[in-house]
Amino acid sequence: MTASDPRPRVVVLAGGVGGSRFVAGVRGGLRARGVADTASAITVVVNTGDDLWLSGVRLQPDVDSILYALAGVNDTARGWGREGDTERVNAELQAWGAGWPWFTLGDLDLGTHLARTGWLREGLSVTEVVGRLGARWPLGARLLPMTDTEVDTRVIVSDAGRMRELHFQEWWTRHRAALDPVRFENPGIAEAVPAPGVAEAIAEADVVLIAPSNPVVSIGPILAVPGIRGALRDTAAPVIGVSPIIGGRVVRGMADVCLTAIGVETSAAAVASHYGARADGGLLDAWLLAEEDAAAADDVARGGIRPIVAPLWMTDADASAALAARALQAAGV
Numbered sequence: 417m418t419a420s421d422p423r424p425r426v427v428v429l430a431g432g433v434g435g436s437r438f439v440a441g442v443r444g445g446l447r448a449r450g451v452a453d454t455a456s457a458i459t460v461v462v463n464t465g466d467d468l469w470l471s472g473v474r475l476q477p478d479v480d481s482i483l484y485a486l487a488g489v490n491d492t493a494r495g496w497g498r499e500g501d502t503e504r505v506n507a508e509l510q511a512w513g514a515g516w517p518w519f520t521l522g523d524l525d526l527g528t529h530l531a532r533t534g535w536l537r538e539g540l541s542v543t544e545v546v547g548r549l550g551a552r553w554p555l556g557a558r559l560l561p562m563t564d565t566e567v568d569t570r571v572i573v574s575d576a577g578r579m580r581e582l583h584f585q586e587w588w589t590r591h592r593a594a595l596d597p598v599r600f601e602n603p604g605i606a607e608a609v610p611a612p613g614v615a616e617a618i619a620e621a622d623v624v625l626i627a628p629s630n631p632v633v634s635i636g637p638i639l640a641v642p643g644i645r646g647a648l649r650d651t652a653a654p655v656i657g658v659s660p661i662i663g664g665r666v667v668r669g670m671a672d673v674c675l676t677a678i679g680v681e682t683s684a685a686a687v688a689s690h691y692g693a694r695a696d697g698g699l700l701d702a703w704l705l706a707e708e709d710a711a712a713a714d715d716v717a718r719g720g721i722r723p724i725v726a727p728l729w730m731t732d733a734d735a736s737a738a739l740a741a742r743a744l745q746a747a748g749v
């Protein structure tokens with residue numbers, strides 16, 4: 417790409433809630449500078465580490481968060497699922513004792529899961545299924561799963577002094593991350609390969625953005641797919657991350673508990689150093705940190721990562737677009 421190219425190729429690594437807001441911001445940022453065809457500019461590599469089977473259907477929480485948010489059909493008040501959804505089928509499932517009593521599946525949401533499961537059963541790959549899901553609405557971005565094979569997230573917790581293994585959703589949704597995690601495991605990840613198009617998109621990108629998603633259970637699994645770190649190291653594109661931590665706190669969710677479990681402090685600088693400087697075999701060329709964390713900029717710079725202080729609150733579409741525009745500007749695209 418040259419400075420005059422109006423349509424930079426942007427790759428975003430993303431999880432669900434933080435990821436979807438940021439990806440919508442990238443789309444908004446590109447639209448604001450006149451890029452009409454954002455779908456051929458933006459490739460989102462989505463975490464599939466928390467996908468799961470429940471009541472016979474395949475759920476992809478992060479894919480669906482991004483899909484619904486970009487389509488504008490997400491429930492913004494609740495923060496997950498479809499706007500205006502009902503729970504008739506869920507009540508019936510609960511009456512049968514099927515699924516998990518603490519996990520709600522909306523009716524419209526179940527429509528998505530059934531469509532997805534049907535296509536998987538017909539033999540489509542996860543990439544093809546995500547492509548079909550993404551074709552219903554004009555999303556303005558191409559969604560790719562991180563891998564086509566099934567990868568899980570398990571949490572090893574210490575419960576009253578006893579070690580116990582839980583499914584990530586049980587730990588997160590049922591226990592609200594209140595059980596002390598000792599570590600996270602991703603069964604299946606060592607055998608996984610990047611989904612078709614992922615390594616190519618990273619190699620051909622003008623910029624790679626790491627969304628302000630959970631570094632441990634959203635970005636972590638993407639980076640753990642063998643081949644993805646190498647692709648990030650080898651690309652000529654700058655790799656720029658956005659801190660999910662503002663003023664020493666997570667904005668939404670419980671990423672702090674996850675960070676503590678892997679021995680990383682809940683601070684913008686600590687997450688930057690967890691990702692590491694590219695010059696040092698890590699990932700990042702630059703790191704966007706909040707104005708509240710400006711004092712940590714020197715620390716980040718000392719670690720070999722260019723700090724960029726900017727407003728990081730994605731409070732509405734304009735704020736998210738401005739944040740994404742700042743990240744693109746930092747990359748010189």
Ligand code: GDP
Nearest residue numbers: 431432433434435628629630634667668671730
């Ligand atoms: P999940 O997969 O649904 O858990 O969502 P993600 O992993 O994509 O995002 C969760 C992370 O987003 C949390 O760690 C939050 O700190 C971060 N986050 C949420 N909203 C904001 C925001 O407005 N600004 C920033 N910088 N981070 C945010």
Ligand code: CA
Nearest residue numbers: 431432466478
């Ligand atoms: Ca997730």
